[in-house]
Amino acid sequence: MTVIKGMPENDGFTKNGDNSYFSEANGGRQEEIIRFDNVGISYNGIPVVKDVSFSAFSGEILGIVGESGSGKSTLIKAAMGLLGDSGLVTKGDIYYKPGSHTDKNLKDTIDGKEDLGRINLTELTNRELRRLCGTEMGMIFQNAGSSFCPIRTVGKQLYEAMREHGRVSDQGFGRSISASEFRVRALELLEKLGFDDGDRILESYPFELSGGMQQRVGIAAAMLPGPKVLFADEPTSALDVSVQRQVVDEMLMVRKNFGTTIIIVTHNIGVIRAMADRVLVMKDGMIVECGDTLRVLNNPKEAYTKKLLAAVPVLRR
Amino acid sequence: MESILYAENLTRVFSRKGQQELVAVDHVSFELFPGECLGIIGESGSGKSTIAGLVTRLIDPTEGRIVLEGRDITTLRGKELRDIYKTIQLVFQTPAESFDPRCSLGDGIGESLVNSGMRRSEAGREVERLLDECGLDKSFAGKYPFEVSGGQCQRAAIARALAIKPKVLVCDEATSSLDVTIQKDIMELLMELRKKKGNDLSILFICHDIALVQQFCDRVLVMCHGRVAEEGIPDDIVRNPGNEYTKRLIESIL
The missing domain is CATH 3.40.50.300 (P-loop containing nucleotide triphosphate hydrolases)
Structure with a gap:
């Protein structure tokens, strides 16, 4: 059998009857939640991603370096529909498996579009995809501080995001959520994510928070609508080393408390070592190597991975 | 010493x-x-x-x-x-921004040589030598900052900093x-x-x-x-x- 780089055959995952993968290696059963199948992406006609296939599983942290x-x-921008006018998925499919859907919004969106319980994100219109963004898939960026409006408090902005992207379900989230209900929910979430003073955070303007705190609030904002997948695009790159650890700890807390699948894109090997279960190494739009993080970092097989790891300055303690 | x-x-x-x-800086003393x-x-x-x-x-x-x-x-x-x-010369964090976008890398590197009294033709040869010293081909002298990668541009910035020794x-x-x-x-x-x-x-x-x-x-x-x-x-x-x-x-x- 030909093993496609990135696909999880080698990492203890088994194929289901519906062609998806699962694993029972780490205690509970891990289901495939998002899958890139032979994806090619171009910007202005120039291919930047070529024939990439990989999967991420429930509760897994997958690093892409x-x-x-x-x-x-x-890759992650394509899943979130953030490629802009010049970017295009030219081939392949990106599948998302929502699991049980109690959410009316989601039900309306995927009605008739499911294939074996999965939705092909590349076939959705922008409007349909937007309904999944926030509630099903969240994203944090390199500089979360600049994605906040500078003249309104963090609390007001999170409330607005919650009304716009929150779940519309029997529990009364989404447009129907009241300010007081939001506050209870937001404070509960901030507490779960290790913030000591949630009230102060909600009352603060973005500039009153440090860079690290802004990034942590960015993670909390992404988690507020309760997504199952969190995409993190270089979430620690703009931060000092001492603050990077706090952000990594917070993402680990997200996985522990909510079982969220996290796909983290970074060039920082230290961050990958600290949090990822599996890692994909990319070069020139293709996957060079994929596997268990410790295996790839301690015993890389491919020449490029070896070169990349050798270039990382290591502290001699 | x-x-x-x-x-x-x-x-x-x-x-x-x-x-x-x-x-920003509070009574700092050091020697190099x-x-x-x-x-x-x-x-x-x-x-x-x-x-x-x-x-x-x-x-x-x-x-x-x-x-x-x-x-x-x-x-x-x-x-x-x-x-x-x-x-004393400085090498900055973002090499592309430290070069004039309208001047070629060779002109950027050669400017300080010409300013220090070197003839233009001589400066041209010295620029090629400096580029070579910093691991770049002499063709880079004719390239603009936006035409080269970050690493190549930083090599050129180091060549520029070293130009007047x-x-x-x-x-x-x-x-x-x-x-x-x-x-x-x-x-x-x-x-x-x-x-x-x-x-x-x-x-x-x-x-x-x-x-x-x-x-x-x-x-x-x-x-x-x-x-x-x-x-x-x-x-x-x-x-x-x-x-x-x-x-x-x-x-x-x-």
Whole structure:
């Protein structure tokens, strides 16, 4: 059997009857939640991602590493529909498996579009995809501080995002959520994510928070609508080393408390070592190597991975 | 041995109307010896880059003294100030932004040579030699900053800084915007230059990556809130930090 780089055959995952994968290796059963199948992406006709296939599983942290221009950020932007006018998924499919859907919004969106319980994200219109963004798939960016409006408090902005992207279900989230209900929910979430003073955070303007705190609030904002998948695009790159650890700890807390699947794109091997279960190494739009994080970092098989790891300055303690 | 660069009680206060004064650099003193590489590490806002600006006189100190090659340069103006750049040069974090986008890399590198009195034809040949010294083909002289990669542009920036044979090179986060593999290439280039030039080139290496400083520098200053928290040999500081701040900084490395 030909093993396609990135596909999980080698990492203890088994194929289901519906062609998806699962694993029972780490205690509970892990189902495939998002899958890239032979995906090619171009910007202005120039291919930047070429024939990439991989899957991420429930509760898994998947790291994607590579140099600038390797196409790692483009992959997650494609899933979120953030390629812009010049970017296009030219081939392949990106499947998302929503699991049980109690959410009316989601039900309306995927009605008739499911294939074996999965939705092909590349076939959705922008409007349909937007309904999944927030509630099903969240994203945090390199500089969360700049994605906040500078003249309104964090609390007001999170409330607005919650009304816009929150779940519309029997529990009364989404447009129907009241300000007081939002506050209870937001404070509960901030507490779960290790914030000591949630009230102060909600009352603060973005500039009153440090860079690290802004990034942590960005993660909390993405988690508020309760997504099952969190995409993180270089979430620690703009931060000092001492603050990077706090952000990594917060993402680990997200997985622990909510079982969220996290796909983290970074060039920082230290961040990958600290949090990822599996890692994909990308170069020139293709997957060079994929596997269990410790295996890839301690015993890389491919020449490029070896070169990349050898270039990382290591502290001699 | 006499130091080539000496900073004494260097202080810079930024004040804006209606706002609290910000002491970016607070009574910092250090010496850089010929052939030495001195690292300065610290978090954002600790005053590292302000020090780079102060010792190259791009920023005026509020207090303190800067001595370059035995000469006090703290208050120099005009031609006298311009002359210090024959001795001290700066390499910036973002190479593409440090070149004029409308000039080719060759023109950018050659400008200082021509300004120092070299004939244009001679400067052209010297630019090619400098590019070669920094690992670039001579065809790069005709390229514009936007036509080359970040790593190539930084090599050209180093070639430009070395053009008039300075004795002190200040690298302000010179590799921070580059990918790790390119960063390694640039560090190898700097190491090669150090070996080749011996005591004729001293480097002030400002960086937030302690591992890189440990690999490259002879001594290191750890900065915290504008002050020197600790000073010493990188290996000693990493293994036995004598200061709470340094300890926390090292422990937080992933």
